[in-house]
Amino acid sequence: MTLAIIVLACLATTPWALGWIGDGGTPPYRDAELDAYFLPPAWGGHDAAEQGRLEAEAALHLLGTDNLGRDLFTRCLLGGTISLGVGFAAALISVILGTLYGAIAGAVGGRVDAVMMRIVDVLYGLPYILLVVLLAVGADAVIDQWAGGELSSGKRTALNVLTLLIAIGGVSWLTMARVIRGQVMSLKAQPFMEATRAIGAPIHRQFFRHLLPNLVGPIVVYATLTVPQAVLQESFLSFLGIGIQAPLPSWGNLAAAGLSELNTVNPRWWLLLFPSLLLGVTLLALNFVGEGLREALDPRSGRSK
Amino acid sequence: MTDANGTTTQNTESPTDGPILTVDKLCVRFSGRQSVFGPRQADFHAVRDVSFQLKHGETLGLVGESGCGKTTTGRAILRLIEPTSGSVCFEGKDTSAHTGAQRRALRRSMQIVFQDPAGALNPRMRIGDIVTEPMIVHRIGDSKKDQRQRAASLLERCGVSADAMKRRPHEFSGGQRQRIVIARALTLSPTLLVCDEPTSALDVSVQSQILNLLKDLQRDMGLSMLFISHDMAVIRHMCDRIAVMHGGSIVEIGPRDRVIESPQEDYTRRLLDAVPSVA
Numbered sequence: 001m002t003l004a005i006i007v008l009a010c011l012a013t014t015p016w017a018l019g020w021i022g023d024g025g026t027p028p029y030r031d032a033e034l035d036a037y038f039l040p041p042a043w044g045g046h047d048a049a050e051q052g053r054l055e056a057e058a059a060l061h062l063l064g065t066d067n068l069g070r071d072l073f074t075r076c077l078l079g080g081t082i083s084l085g086v087g088f089a090a091a092l093i094s095v096i097l098g099t100l101y102g103a104i105a106g107a108v109g110g111r112v113d114a115v116m117m118r119i120v121d122v123l124y125g126l127p128y129i130l131l132v133v134l135l136a137v138g139a140d141a142v143i144d145q146w147a148g149g150e151l152s153s154g155k156r157t158a159l160n161v162l163t164l165l166i167a168i169g170g171v172s173w174l175t176m177a178r179v180i181r182g183q184v185m186s187l188k189a190q191p192f193m194e195a196t197r198a199i200g201a202p203i204h205r206q207f208f209r210h211l212l213p214n215l216v217g218p219i220v221v222y223a224t225l226t227v228p229q230a231v232l233q234e235s236f237l238s239f240l241g242i243g244i245q246a247p248l249p250s251w252g253n254l255a256a257a258g259l260s261e262l263n264t265v266n267p268r269w270w271l272l273l274f275p276s277l278l279l280g281v282t283l284l285a286l287n288f289v290g291e292g293l294r295e296a297l298d299p300r301s302g303r304s305k
Numbered sequence: 306m307t308d309a310n311g312t313t314t315q316n317t318e319s320p321t322d323g324p325i326l327t328v329d330k331l332c333v334r335f336s337g338r339q340s341v342f343g344p345r346q347a348d349f350h351a352v353r354d355v356s357f358q359l360k361h362g363e364t365l366g367l368v369g370e371s372g373c374g375k376t377t378t379g380r381a382i383l384r385l386i387e388p389t390s391g392s393v394c395f396e397g398k399d400t401s402a403h404t405g406a407q408r409r410a411l412r413r414s415m416q417i418v419f420q421d422p423a424g425a426l427n428p429r430m431r432i433g434d435i436v437t438e439p440m441i442v443h444r445i446g447d448s449k450k451d452q453r454q455r456a457a458s459l460l461e462r463c464g465v466s467a468d469a470m471k472r473r474p475h476e477f478s479g480g481q482r483q484r485i486v487i488a489r490a491l492t493l494s495p496t497l498l499v500c501d502e503p504t505s506a507l508d509v510s511v512q513s514q515i516l517n518l519l520k521d522l523q524r525d526m527g528l529s530m531l532f533i534s535h536d537m538a539v540i541r542h543m544c545d546r547i548a549v550m551h552g553g554s555i556v557e558i559g560p561r562d563r564v565i566e567s568p569q570e571d572y573t574r575r576l577l578d579a580v581p582s583v584a
Contacts, residue, residue, distance in 0.1 A: 191425040194385055195489070199439045200412030209438075213429040 072254075076274055079249035083238075083279070086165060086250070087231030093169025094230070095223045098176025103215070105177070106184025107207070117181065120174050128171045132233070135167035136242050157248060164243050168233050176222055183218050187211055221294040228286035235279055251279040323397060324358040325497060325529045326382070331355040331391035333374070333381050351377040353553040354391070359497070364523065364530040366544030366561070368537065368576070374553040375533045376420075379499045382531065383415055384408070395497070413443055416490035420502040422482035426474035432485055433470030436460060439492045456492065463488040464518060480511035484518065491522065498523075499531045504539060516542055537577060541565055549573045 105116040143159055187193060188211075196206050231251075237243035238252025258272030333352040352374040359365050367375045380386040382393050384400060393400045395411060403411060419425040426435055436456040439445075446452040457467035463484040465477075474482060483503060490498060500519065504512040516539065523530055532543050540547060541561060548558040549572065557570045568574045 191419045191421055192427045195417070195419065195425050195486075196427075196438075197385055198383055198412065198415075198417045199442055199489075199493075200409050201438070201442045205442065209430075210427050214427070 072270060072274060075249045075254060076251070076278055079251045079254050079275060080278060080282070082161075082244060082248060082250045083231050083234055083252065084227075084282070086161065086168070086234045086244075087227050089165050090168035090172065090230035090234070091223055091226040093165065094173035094176055094226055095219060097169065098173035098222075099180050099215070099219055101173065102177035102180030102182075103184050103207075103211070106181040106188070107211070109185070109188075113181070117178075120177055124174055129236075131171055132167045132237060133242055135170065136163055136237070139163040139167070161244065161248075164234065164237065168230050168237075172226055172230060172233070176226065179218055179222055180215065183215055184211065187214055221290060224286065224290035224293055228283045228290070231279070231286070232283060251275045255279070325361050325396060326359040326531070327392075327394040328358070328378075328382060329356050329392045329394070331378065331381055331393065332389045333377050333386060334389040350553050352381060352388075355550075355553075355555055356391075357548055357555065357558055359529055359531060361496075361529055362523070362527055363546065364532055364544045366540040366547040367531060367533045367550060368535065368540050368547060369550035370576070371535060373550045375535075375550055376501055378550070379417065379501050379531060379533050383417055383499060384411075385417075409443070413493045414495050415497045415499065416493060416495040417499045417501060418483070418486055418490050418503045421506050422479055422486050423474075423506070425486050426482060428474055430473070431470065432460070432465075432472055432474065432477075433457075435474070436470075436485065436489050436492060439489060443493060445493070456488070459488045459491055460485065462522075463491075464514075478511075479507050480515060483507060483511075483515055487515075487518065487522070491526070494526065495528070497529045497531070499533070501533045502535070503532075505534065505536065512539070519543070537565075549576065 101116065101120075105113045140160070140163065143163075193206065193210060196210050201209075234243055235250065235252030235255070238250045239256045241253070241256065244250040244253055254275035255272055258270075258275060261271050262269065331352055332350065332354060335349045335351060355374075355378055357365065367378065369375050377386060381388045384393075388401070395415065398407075400408075400411060426432075430438075433453060433456060436459065437449075437452045440452045440455065446455055453470070457470060460469060461467055465481055465484045465488065469477070469481075469485070474485070477485065483506075487503075498519075503519065504515050507515060519530070520543065522528060530543075532540065534540050534543075544561055546559065547561050547564040548555045549564065549570065550556070551572045557564060557568065557573045559569075564573065565577065568577060
């Protein structure tokens with residue numbers, strides 16, 4: 001069981017780790033001759049013309065190339081870096097926000113708790129995609145107005161990614177807040193919390209020495225379960241064209257680009273298949289890691305190896 | 306408050322030789338929930354006009370059926386729950402008038418032993434940290450080493466070997482954990498110990514060990530004890546005086562033998578009859 005989790009974890013992090021390497025190498029770019037630059041995967045059958053071009057280039061395109069002759073393998077790795085990076089960062093935002101909010105609501109209790117949780121309920125009720133779209137589009141408009149197109153493209157992209165991060169993180173902290181609040185409330189009822197009060201321990205000591213260490217388990221578990229969720233949301237938004245913008249790849253917009261190349265005359269199937277496959281496998285692996293962690297950290301379940 | 310008071314021999318240190326604890330007309334009321342729909346639920350009086358005194362070195366047993374307010378009384382005395390009305394005087398001072406510093410001092414002289422030893426120890430902390438924590442909070446002991454030595458000797462006094470310091474609560478049995486809880490309560494050398502059903506979560510053979518440990522400690526350290534239990538046999542073994550609680554108030558209070566042998570109240574008689582081991 002443990003072994004399976006580790007293997008899957010490696011599988012999940014490999015494209016990520018490689019992605020950092022792929023990040024440095026600029027994808028080969030040459031003058032466009034319309035769509036003459038498509039190449040199927042290296043191990044697929046090549047016709048004579050394709051074979052000739054391949055030899056002239058002296059390159060091996062493991063997963064083929066796209067409409068600009070860029071290597072899909074490199075693009076996928078780079079896309080993975082961005083997708084996973086956004087995923088992790090958004091999960092981090094949601095964990096910090098959710099933990100703080102939930103812990104405060106649970107620890108204070110009473111009316112404050114009621115008001116805070118009703119706010120969460122209301123936010124839960126809003127369709128989150130709409131919220132994210134609004135946030136992303138709204139932020140875009142604000143940035144445009146504020147900077148007035150004076151920004152370099154690099155800065156523009158960075159801001160774009162940042163907005164996306166905040167939008168996803170700001171929407172996915174709700175579950176975290178609820179879970180943490182529940183945990184805090186059940187911990188507060190434990191006799192050892194009362195014992196620390198009987199000792200006369202100050203509030204901050206109660207919180208950091210007793211409450212927080214007992215929260216680490218659920219925080220870690222929900223954080224790992226939030227990562228795949230955030231990755232999926234990022235890809236989904238990029239697929240819709242609201243997320244990561246075109247020159248920068250992400251699994252979402254790679255898949256979107258692949259979908260547009262899918263036609264009956266000359267289907268470039270590899271452009272859609274590989275990004276989607278990578279995304280699917282990664283999500284699955286991350287979810288398994290989350291499940292495994294939950295089992296490993298649950299004090300009630302015996303530690304079986 | 307002073308350290309001189311902490312080093313007790315027998316109950317000779319008290320200047321007036323008055324009671325260590327005076328509880329006067331203590332009330333605890335839990336207000337009923339106000340629901341958006343439906344009528345407001347009635348307030349619940351957990352403790353109603355409870356008054357008693359506890360002398361130095363004495364053990365008062367608080368006995369009654371479950372839900373009669375025994376535990377709530379104990380907690381209100383320790384101010385883990387704020388009493389609705391009434392007063393608790395500890396060593397001649399009203400505890401409700403205490404400022405922050407006084408309250409911290411109060412925490413040093415009053416400690417509690419909980420019913421459920423499994424939940425009373427933080428599962429993420431090592432025994433050594435658990436037992437030294439009160440000393441860290443109250444800045445007792447010169448150094449970390451000093452504190453740990455003190456903790457070790459207290460643990461051994463309570464029948465837990467000192468190498469338990471490095472282990473975590475879940476590695477111990479219920480009886481051992483209760484010993485650790487007692488050791489923690491004693492690190493601050495309190496003068497009053499509230500024992501909230503300290504043995505009801507333990508099996509019978511361990512119960513008597515814990516009870517005897519508490520008795521020994523009381524004798525050696527000159528503790529006064531408020532002993533809360535529903536078990537008449539345990540109460541008879543431990544206490545000098547017995548207070549019988551029913552429905553939030555004390556129905557009968559008196560010396561142990563008188564209460565057990567010639568109960569005045571009908572409820573006490575029924576309570577005694579309900580326990581086969583005493584009859």
